[in-house]
Amino acid sequence: MKELSVLIATIIALTAPVTSFAAMDHSGHGTGAHETGHGGQQGDVAHEEVVDGVKATFKVMSMKEHMKAMNMALPKEMKETHHIAVEFKDSKSGKALTEGEVKVKVQNPDKSDQTKEMMGMQGHFGADFDMSKNGKYGVMCKFQLKDGKTRQAKFWYTAK
Numbered sequence: 001m002k003e004l005s006v007l008i009a010t011i012i013a014l015t016a017p018v019t020s021f022a023a024m025d026h027s028g029h030g031t032g033a034h035e036t037g038h039g040g041q042q043g044d045v046a047h048e049e050v051v052d053g054v055k056a057t058f059k060v061m062s063m064k065e066h067m068k069a070m071n072m073a074l075p076k077e078m079k080e081t082h083h084i085a086v087e088f089k090d091s092k093s094g095k096a097l098t099e100g101e102v103k104v105k106v107q108n109p110d111k112s113d114q115t116k117e118m119m120g121m122q123g124h125f126g127a128d129f130d131m132s133k134n135g136k137y138g139v140m141c142k143f144q145l146k147d148g149k150t151r152q153a154k155f156w157y158t159a160k
Helices: 001-025 064-067
Strands: 043-051 053-062 082-090 100-107 113-120 125-129 135-145 150-159
Touching: 043 150, 053 064, 053 100, 053 135, 053 150, 082 135, 100 125
Parallel strands: none
Antiparallel strands: 043 053, 053 082, 082 125, 100 113, 100 135, 113 125, 135 150
């Protein structure tokens, strides 16, 4: 089961970076907008903020839609329903920051939680979560990039 999740995450890691960069709205307008097209990449820019000189952009995408866009079937035994991806950039230069450790804790609507280490995936970090119930999810991210500083970002995401 775990191997299947790792396999799917690897497939997404190898295919998502090029399409996610192409699908991004680089103008800065459109935070929170649902993005489609450009290679089939879909997802919401759920949150964006600058923390101690690092711009963190979080996207939440449905695994079902994402796998369909890649012409792949979603395995029936897979319990994770959403992929959370975060890109880090230097807020002054815009240079991608791709090295470090990233951990995300998702608080479910019923107050239970899921904590996962995010994998580095060619330009972003990502992990899959079970967000199958409608409601508000608290997303708390703690990250330590190459500069050694520990930073945090938090936001609410509503699953419908």
